[in-house]
Amino acid sequence: MTTPGDSAAEIWPLWEVFVRSNRGLSHVHVGSLHAPDETLAVRNARDLYTRRSEGVSVWVVPAAAITTSDPDAKGAFFESPAGKNYRHASYYSKSEGVKHL
Amino acid sequence: MTSTITPDTSATVAISVEEQQFNDLIEADSRIEPRDWMPEGYRKSLVRQISQHAHSEIIGMQPESNWITRAPSLKRKAILMAKVQDEAGHGLYLYSAAQTLGATRDDMTDALIAGKARYSSIFNYPTPTWADMGSIGWLVDGAAICNQVPLCRASYGPYGRAMVRICKEESFHQRQGFEILLELMAGTEEQREMAQDSVNRWYWPALMMFGPPDDDSPNSAQSMAWKIKRHSNDDLRQRFVNMLVPQAAVLGVTLPDPDLHFNEVTQQWDLGEIDWTEFHEVLAGRGPNNAQRLQRRRDAHEEGQWVREAAAAYARKQYALTTTLEMAAS
Numbered sequence: 230m231t232t233p234g235d236s237a238a239e240i241w242p243l244w245e246v247f248v249r250s251n252r253g254l255s256h257v258h259v260g261s262l263h264a265p266d267e268t269l270a271v272r273n274a275r276d277l278y279t280r281r282s283e284g285v286s287v288w289v290v291p292a293a294a295i296t297t298s299d300p301d302a303k304g305a306f307f308e309s310p311a312g313k314n315y316r317h318a319s320y321y322s323k324s325e326g327v328k329h330l
Numbered sequence: 331m332t333s334t335i336t337p338d339t340s341a342t343v344a345i346s347v348e349e350q351q352f353n354d355l356i357e358a359d360s361r362i363e364p365r366d367w368m369p370e371g372y373r374k375s376l377v378r379q380i381s382q383h384a385h386s387e388i389i390g391m392q393p394e395s396n397w398i399t400r401a402p403s404l405k406r407k408a409i410l411m412a413k414v415q416d417e418a419g420h421g422l423y424l425y426s427a428a429q430t431l432g433a434t435r436d437d438m439t440d441a442l443i444a445g446k447a448r449y450s451s452i453f454n455y456p457t458p459t460w461a462d463m464g465s466i467g468w469l470v471d472g473a474a475i476c477n478q479v480p481l482c483r484a485s486y487g488p489y490g491r492a493m494v495r496i497c498k499e500e501s502f503h504q505r506q507g508f509e510i511l512l513e514l515m516a517g518t519e520e521q522r523e524m525a526q527d528s529v530n531r532w533y534w535p536a537l538m539m540f541g542p543p544d545d546d547s548p549n550s551a552q553s554m555a556w557k558i559k560r561h562s563n564d565d566l567r568q569r570f571v572n573m574l575v576p577q578a579a580v581l582g583v584t585l586p587d588p589d590l591h592f593n594e595v596t597q598q599w600d601l602g603e604i605d606w607t608e609f610h611e612v613l614a615g616r617g618p619n620n621a622q623r624l625q626r627r628r629d630a631h632e633e634g635q636w637v638r639e640a641a642a643a644y645a646r647k648q649y650a651l652t653t654t655l656e657m658a659a660s
Contacts, residue, residue: 239434239435239436240436240638240639240642241638241641241642241645243429260423260426260491260492260495261426261429262422265638265641265644265645266641266644266645266648266649269641276419277422277423280416280419281499
């Protein structure tokens, strides 16, 4: 029986830490840490990443629970928006000079 | 140019698509991220540098923790504790950055306590007086900042990001050290002597923190080509001394280098000869406190073993309990 995310090389699993710096803003990834469980992960995250009032809320996520896009396929995977600059307001230049557009 | 294409097979070695992508990212001053392809040498070089840096932060807690109980006031104790806690945090940010390269925390810790890994030679010097807390902040943390600010732009993303956090926090360290010395210099004759004596002892070791001179720094050129390092050891050392001279004047302390003089041509401060024999001796483990620092780190690791195991055992038990409850409920 093991804790989720631990390994032979690390007695405690790795957690990714997200901090919300202020109400109204998103949680942003700030780094990672090791902790035996989620309770201690939150406490360690507070000690490690918010010693100077950097946050009003902390998320911790087991690093092993994160699914990422395939780094080798990044070209093809993110290709779809290429050549679709009509998705941006700046594509429509004829209205240049017209107010409130 | 002629339009005839003759394949040049004499010098160029074909490189893979991945390597070309890596080279392009470095060339464009972009960042390499953990799951990108990278040359083995780049990975190794980063693991070596980042883990040495992490070890330095962790060992660096010792010379100062030595003074927490004896700091002259409650406020000074609180400040020193906050500073030592920061060093622990810096070590953890850096270990995390090294782990994104496939190094494990356990391997790095084992290498440190087995005496196989290096850390900054500066932390092998003793701190016999309170003024040393001032000198460490002003000179040692000052040199560290000078080194670390350009590292915020290191080509490896996680390292650069860790350095951004660290640099923000280090500036408090340097200022509080400067203030300690400033207060001592405004004190009694004895206090002024204590401050000057401390500066005399820390000045040269602080200059050695930038590493060997450029013509004797084997890893520097490659590190700069990979944009891990942005400036040479000697350039950073020069920049540091240029900043120190006016600061020393504000403090009223003398820098212990009789050859230090302003060069009108270069508009820089030329420094005297650095004793590199001392640097290599300390690096080789023969400094004043090497054995003591390592022994203390080893003891702390071994004495904490049961805590790490107990916490992991508790987590396993809790996890097993919730899993059983969930299975029973379904």
